[in-house]
Amino acid sequence: DSGVTQTPKHLITATGQRVTLRCSPRSGDLSVYWYQQSLDQGLQFLIQYYNGEERAKGNILERFSAQQFPDLHSELNLSSLELGDSALYFCASSAVQGLGEKLFFGSGTQLSVL
């Protein structure tokens, strides 16, 4: 058990809808990262937060947004969903910011857009 909790584990929704994925980092970890995993694109970095502030953006679409709350949990909001958004979304956390830091991953949320 990595200590990172993601909910829900599975989500099935329709095109055009909006969903929210939730992540609770390991106790004490200040950094939260969101990744999208799909068969064709592999594991793509979406966005990182550190202690409530956005730290870096990767391949995140404008339809997607995220935030990190004062209690350090994070939410990833996906709107105007398309079939191509179907993927496994991972959250990871680390203790500090700094290159080379070990990431702890949650088990992921499997999103299916029908």
Next chain:
Amino acid sequence: GNSVTQMEGPVTLSEEAFLTINCTYTATGYPSLFWYVQYPGEGLQLLLKATKADDKGSNKGFEATYRKETTSFHLEKGSVQVSDSAVYFCALSGYSGGGADGLTFGKGTHLIIQP
């Protein structure tokens, strides 16, 4: 920008065979290098890492050496077991998208070990 290339899978081996999964990278500066493993239905977990050139990371019988001259970090194990069946990801620290602290991952190599 940063990128990681690893061999496509699936790689199918018999139990006790020797394993090599190739990984090469492109990066600015001096990144740290990692191998992560993903077992079915689970998130990724760190297998081993190396933080500078010529460092060897090792864990659970797996090894990888940071080769700056060939920009490689190949994963090896002398004798694989059925329980090693998983997807293996090579990664490097930093992301070319601008100052991130996260990791840039390869696409993953699915390893299947047959008894």
